[in-house]
Amino acid sequence: MLNFDWLRGVSPLAAKAVFLGLFVLSGLLVTMIPKEYIYEGVESPRWWHNLKLWALGVLAIIFTIYSIF
Amino acid sequence: MLSGIDYVVVIAYLVGIMVLGLYFARFVRSADDFFLSGKSLPFWAVGMSIVATDISAMDFVGVSGQSYRFGMAVGNFDWLGSMPAMLLAAFIFIPYFWKAGLYTIPEYLGRRYNDHVRAVASLTWIVFFALDLGVLFWATAVMFKPLMGWDPWFSIIVTAIVVGLYTFFGGLTAVVMTDVVQMIIMFVGGFTVVVVGLYHAGGWSGLTDKIAAMGEAYQNHFKLILPADTKTPFPWTGILFGLTLVMSNAYMIGNQAIVQRCLATKSVWHAKASMLTGAFFKMFIPLLVMFPGLIAVATYPGLQDGDQAFPTLVKSLLPPGLRGLLFAGFLAGLMATIDSILNSTATLWTKDVYERFIKKDASDRHYMIVGQCATVILLIFGVITAPLSKSFPGIYVAIQTFLSFFQGPVFSILLLGMFWPRATQWGGLVGLVGGIGTSVSLYVVKDHLFTIEEPFLYISWWSFVVGVLLNVSTSLLTRPHSEERLSGLVCRLPRDLKGGSEVPAC
Numbered sequence: 001m002l003n004f005d006w007l008r009g010v011s012p013l014a015a016k017a018v019f020l021g022l023f024v025l026s027g028l029l030v031t032m033i034p035k036e037y038i039y040e041g042v043e044s045p046r047w048w049h050n051l052k053l054w055a056l057g058v059l060a061i062i063f064t065i066y067s068i069f
Numbered sequence: 070m071l072s073g074i075d076y077v078v079v080i081a082y083l084v085g086i087m088v089l090g091l092y093f094a095r096f097v098r099s100a101d102d103f104f105l106s107g108k109s110l111p112f113w114a115v116g117m118s119i120v121a122t123d124i125s126a127m128d129f130v131g132v133s134g135q136s137y138r139f140g141m142a143v144g145n146f147d148w149l150g151s152m153p154a155m156l157l158a159a160f161i162f163i164p165y166f167w168k169a170g171l172y173t174i175p176e177y178l179g180r181r182y183n184d185h186v187r188a189v190a191s192l193t194w195i196v197f198f199a200l201d202l203g204v205l206f207w208a209t210a211v212m213f214k215p216l217m218g219w220d221p222w223f224s225i226i227v228t229a230i231v232v233g234l235y236t237f238f239g240g241l242t243a244v245v246m247t248d249v250v251q252m253i254i255m256f257v258g259g260f261t262v263v264v265v266g267l268y269h270a271g272g273w274s275g276l277t278d279k280i281a282a283m284g285e286a287y288q289n290h291f292k293l294i295l296p297a298d299t300k301t302p303f304p305w306t307g308i309l310f311g312l313t314l315v316m317s318n319a320y321m322i323g324n325q326a327i328v329q330r331c332l333a334t335k336s337v338w339h340a341k342a343s344m345l346t347g348a349f350f351k352m353f354i355p356l357l358v359m360f361p362g363l364i365a366v367a368t369y370p371g372l373q374d375g376d377q378a379f380p381t382l383v384k385s386l387l388p389p390g391l392r393g394l395l396f397a398g399f400l401a402g403l404m405a406t407i408d409s410i411l412n413s414t415a416t417l418w419t420k421d422v423y424e425r426f427i428k429k430d431a432s433d434r435h436y437m438i439v440g441q442c443a444t445v446i447l448l449i450f451g452v453i454t455a456p457l458s459k460s461f462p463g464i465y466v467a468i469q470t471f472l473s474f475f476q477g478p479v480f481s482i483l484l485l486g487m488f489w490p491r492a493t494q495w496g497g498l499v500g501l502v503g504g505i506g507t508s509v510s511l512y513v514v515k516d517h518l519f520t521i522e523e524p525f526l527y528i529s530w531w532s533f534v535v536g537v538l539l540n541v542s543t544s545l546l547t548r549p550h551s552e553e554r555l556s557g558l559v560c561r562l563p564r565d566l567k568g569g570s571e572v573p574a575c
Contacts, residue, residue: 002511002527003520004297004306012294015305019149019294022313026156033160040164041336049338054345055156061352062152069141069293 016066023063030055071216075393079217082254082397083231086404089250090235090243100436103240104172104416106333110245115330115339116346118248120354121405122326124255127208128358129399134375136362140290142303143362144355148293149308151351154317159344161560162322162487163331167340169557171332172420174323174483181486181558182497184425189501191421193475194325198414200468202451205407207458209400216396225455232404233448236411237441244408245330251401252350258398259357262379265386266364279367290363302523311526315533319476323483326413407451415443470512470525477529478504481536489544490552490559496544504536 030052038052039045047053071079097103135143171177175194179187206225213224235243270276280287289295297306321327321344334340365378369385372378383395419440424431478501485492485500511518511528519527 002518002531003524004304004310004527007306008297010297010305012292012296012305015297015309016294018309019305019313022153026153030156030160037160039338041338041340051159051338051341051345054342054349055159058152058345058348058352059156061349062148065148065352066293069291 019066020063023059023066027056027059030059071393071396072389074390075396076217078390078393079397079400082400083227086247086250086401087231087235090239090247090408092239093235093243093246094238096242097238097240097437099433100419100440101433102242103437103440104333104412104420105329106240106242106245108333109335110242110330110333110339110343112334112339112342112346114245114249115334115343117252117350118245118330118405118409119327119343119347120350121248121252121255121402122330122409123351124354124358124402125205125208125406126212126399126402128354129259129361129402130376130379132355132358133360133362133365133379134377136359137365137372137375137378138362139301139303140287141293141355141359141363142289142295142301142308144359145293145303145308145312147351147354147358150312150317151321152348153313154321155344155348155351157318158321158328158331159341159348162483163328163340163344164337165487165560166328167332167334167337172329173417174325174328175417175421177558178482178486178497179421179425181555182482182492183494186482186494186497186501187421187425189498190479191417193505195414195417195422197468197472198326198410198417199447199450200454200471202407202410202414202447203454204458204468205403205410206451206455209403210455212396212399212403216392221456225452228400228404228407229448229452232408232411233445236408237444240440241330241333241412244412245333247408248405251405254394254401255398255405256353256357258395258401261391262382262387262395263356263360263364265391266361266368266382269386270364270367276364276367280363283366283370287366290366298520300520300522302521302526304521307521307524307526307530310530311528315477315480315529316473316526318484319480319529323476323479325417326409329413329416330409411444411447414447415440418443473525473529474508474512474532475501475505477508477531477533478502478536481533482540485537485540485544486559488560489541490555491544491549492540493544493547493550495547496540496542499543500536500540503539504532507535508532 033052039049042049101107132143166177169177173191175187175191178190206228209228210221210224213219214221235247267273267276270279277291280290294305295301295303297304331340331343334343361382362378365372365382369381372381383392387395419436423439424436481504482497482500486497508528511531515524
């Protein structure tokens, strides 16, 4: 049990799908964050203050890396 | 040995970084300035500083050595091992800590649980950081010896003086701003090796073709996800449960050296943005530390020791001038880690131990001086203990193992403390101590329990699980805390602010 023997039948391809799913889920959760929470602490918000875009950008990079390799 | 122009590059780097660090001394007038830069730092500086603090010269050698042996799977530590955790930190934990006006993570644990938990967490970090300092100083000496021909003690003392001066006078601001420059130098030096190495390997297609032609043993070298029954330390199960769910979160949310600089940002938006900036730059780290190992597989197959991959590339591929630049990059990585450890340990000692247990209600300036004295004492301790690495070659691995013992348990009490109001002070203490005990026990009998080489990912996961179970069971058996006591400490409980209240968004 300590070695996760029960997951040995899962192929690396299926495992990759789990990780990619994790990135997609993270992205979905990020999009659900309230706007006022994202801009908290900014006096005059501009589009580039939108931290959701930053997070989605980084998620897109890591999603691409894990899709390829 | 380096050539004349390389010496010029290295000495210019040392002098430049000291002058830059000392420039920021003019902004330090109080403990708040020394430990938290007067809450004035911009997101970009903190984001870059997080990366510089996280990566040291040992990563260049160690990670490229592991990628030489096991392939790209080692890159998971900087990709999966950072990204989800940094998002969680950016949007939930860091803003919460920032708004609470914290100096340290153990301070949160003390408020949420009790002073015993705070003391255990703080002292554990202090011991880890103090021992790590000696190892880092020795690593500097080992780097200087073959390239500059300097005596080890001379190298250690030069590094200690340069880092010590700007950390002592400039506090966290000097640490973060020098980290920015150091990260840039590290990136330039690291990318130089990769670009020149790829050119020699025949470009990307040349690299992949050469490694693919090396036979069955190298078929997984370009795969990030390895099967659950791999004999390497990186099965996907360990990467998911141990690294992604526990170790990375514990590191990005519970590590004082990482979190402290986010707490020093000028607004809560900057605090969140700093973590995301760090996440962006972290995406490039595997290119710098992992690719040299893969390039060495193609260009210098058959090395006895994987850790020779990076030095071999540098020695054989880089011309004079560029070697000096890379050496400055190495040095930058080491110094950025040393200065962060110095400042964070001084903060832990001053805020969690001295101010809490030795002298309460002293002046702000008094605590600043205590922090500066702690910096000097730590520096001396680091210098004196540096030769231990020579006497005990396994000390670096031992210290990293020691860190892995308490990452799972610390994350378990942070998580339950933040999201489960029913967690009590005794639940936290039992969870923390019991979780650490579990880590140590599993490590002692690891050869009988685990089938993979160095099962630290599995140990982190199971110690986290035990920490959660002990915390939950003990909490349910002990008296719950009142809502007033938990105000502002648990997600979704209102925080009292001078008569008013603020509902946290998490």
